[in-house]
Amino acid sequence: MRKEEIFQQIRGKLIVSCQANEEENPFNPPEEMTRMAKAAAIGGCAGFRANRPENVRMIKEAFPDKVMIGIWKVVTEGCDVYITPTMKEVEVLREIGSDIIAVDGTDRINCNGRKAYELIREIKETYPDQVVMADIATINDARHSVEAGADIISTTLSGYTEDSLDRYALGTDFDLIEQIRKEFPEVFINAEGRIWTREEAKKAYECGADVIVVGTAITNPMSITKRFVDYIKK
Numbered sequence: 001m002r003k004e005e006i007f008q009q010i011r012g013k014l015i016v017s018c019q020a021n022e023e024e025n026p027f028n029p030p031e032e033m034t035r036m037a038k039a040a041a042i043g044g045c046a047g048f049r050a051n052r053p054e055n056v057r058m059i060k061e062a063f064p065d066k067v068m069i070g071i072w073k074v075v076t077e078g079c080d081v082y083i084t085p086t087m088k089e090v091e092v093l094r095e096i097g098s099d100i101i102a103v104d105g106t107d108r109i110n111c112n113g114r115k116a117y118e119l120i121r122e123i124k125e126t127y128p129d130q131v132v133m134a135d136i137a138t139i140n141d142a143r144h145s146v147e148a149g150a151d152i153i154s155t156t157l158s159g160y161t162e163d164s165l166d167r168y169a170l171g172t173d174f175d176l177i178e179q180i181r182k183e184f185p186e187v188f189i190n191a192e193g194r195i196w197t198r199e200e201a202k203k204a205y206e207c208g209a210d211v212i213v214v215g216t217a218i219t220n221p222m223s224i225t226k227r228f229v230d231y232i233k234k
């Protein structure tokens with residue numbers, strides 16, 4: 001899919017992140033995750049975000065016309081960067097039908113000793129037509145990622161990096177969406193991370209997002225249950 005076509009298909013819509021990374025999660029097998037994706041498709045989502053080749057492949061095969069954001073989380077000891085960290089993962093995700101590939105766009109040091117956002121430039125130099133989403137945590141990350149050539153800036157990592165940990169408790173990072181929109185009026189923004197309600201989804205758009213990704217609140221019954229259980233215990 002071409003970039004313009006992708007943007008047109010997802011602008012103003014909902015993308016559902018279909019991930020069940022915990023071993024004990026009953027939706028962990030790709031067949032189960034694809035079933036979850038089917039439910040999201042029937043509900044009207046415009047695309048998916050999926051982790052690991054087996055999930056990306058199976059969901060894309062089931063829904064070839066919907067936009068797929070492919071990621072591959074690889075955890076390396078002693079390294080904070082885990083979302084699609086190197087070209088090796090990028091090559092595979094491209095092969096199996098990721099319309100968009102999301103990578104870490106922070107300035108943290110990757111397992112290969114380079115800053116994470118530098119991978120964006122490498123992807124764009126090797127595959128100029130590949131649409132790249134930069135998962136960032138701060139406005140500084142957004143600056144680096146835009147300069148490196150990212151097509152989409154996503155708030156995914158706000159609240160999860162050392163320099164943004166204080167954002168976690170605040171829920172969706174609306175301030176960051178606004179900051180990015182103000183500084184980069186033309187950039188395509190994805191709001192992602194801790195969107196739990198329809199009101200928050202709407203607000204993300206009002207703050208300047210072009211698209212939103214919702215994960216846990218839709219596709220993780222384990223976390224949804226725990227949230228209720230913890231709350232009524234209080």
Ligand SMILES: CC(=O)N[C@H](C=O)[C@@H](O)[C@H](O)[C@H](O)COP(=O)(O)O
Pocket residue numbers: 017019071156157160192193194195213214215216217
């Ligand atoms: C920080 C990190 O690794 N985020 C991941 C990125 O793919 C996923 O674990 C999230 O579920 C996804 O971003 C959607 O967010 P939420 O589940 O909050 O709607």
